[in-house]
Amino acid sequence: MSRVVLASRNAHKIEELARILVDAGLAVDLVGVADFREAPEVAETGETFAANAMLKAVAVSSATGLPAIGDDSGLCVDALNGMPGIFSARWSGGGGDQANLDLLLAQLADVPPARRGAHFVCAAAVALPDGRTAVVEGRLDGHVIAEPRGTNGFGYDPVFVPVDDPAHTTAELTDEAKDAISHRGRALRLLTPVLRDLLAPR
Numbered sequence: 001m002s003r004v005v006l007a008s009r010n011a012h013k014i015e016e017l018a019r020i021l022v023d024a025g026l027a028v029d030l031v032g033v034a035d036f037r038e039a040p041e042v043a044e045t046g047e048t049f050a051a052n053a054m055l056k057a058v059a060v061s062s063a064t065g066l067p068a069i070g071d072d073s074g075l076c077v078d079a080l081n082g083m084p085g086i087f088s089a090r091w092s093g094g095g096g097d098q099a100n101l102d103l104l105l106a107q108l109a110d111v112p113p114a115r116r117g118a119h120f121v122c123a124a125a126v127a128l129p130d131g132r133t134a135v136v137e138g139r140l141d142g143h144v145i146a147e148p149r150g151t152n153g154f155g156y157d158p159v160f161v162p163v164d165d166p167a168h169t170t171a172e173l174t175d176e177a178k179d180a181i182s183h184r185g186r187a188l189r190l191l192t193p194v195l196r197d198l199l200a201p202r
Contacts, residue, residue, distance in 0.1 A: 049123035073122035138186030
């Protein structure tokens, strides 16, 4: 079984990716980057989700000598010209999920429901120690509501209602239902056959 490092210290992401890889039938030993003291903190200096995902994957693979998966994701709101976008995780200046959510809702306070269209994007990249790389993207369309609902999920999940399930926010979905439609689930399912090919014996 190949050991693969997820270039994240976010336990939610590690659990989510592990579930998706198992469902896809890809047997890997997935570990988080926190297990490796030598792994660097990678600055998200790219101008796109794909660039940031690749920066993480390449840096962690180089540091650990193992295949690595990096991802970058965020919420793009139409009324905010696509922001927070790549700045989603630090939209409030480092205040964390709740502060980011509060700031977003404050910025949309005067925006009518019809103009609250938004989409989540996730870029997932894989890098191998031999220099081979690949990157894919997943997207989930929906809209932002005014009041948070639900406790399952993280980030902007409590205020995002996907077009695939307009009765619920992504924080009201079960793990399985969310994985089936989420931007990260879609990206990682696209990445799975690529990863399988890259890890195949040569």
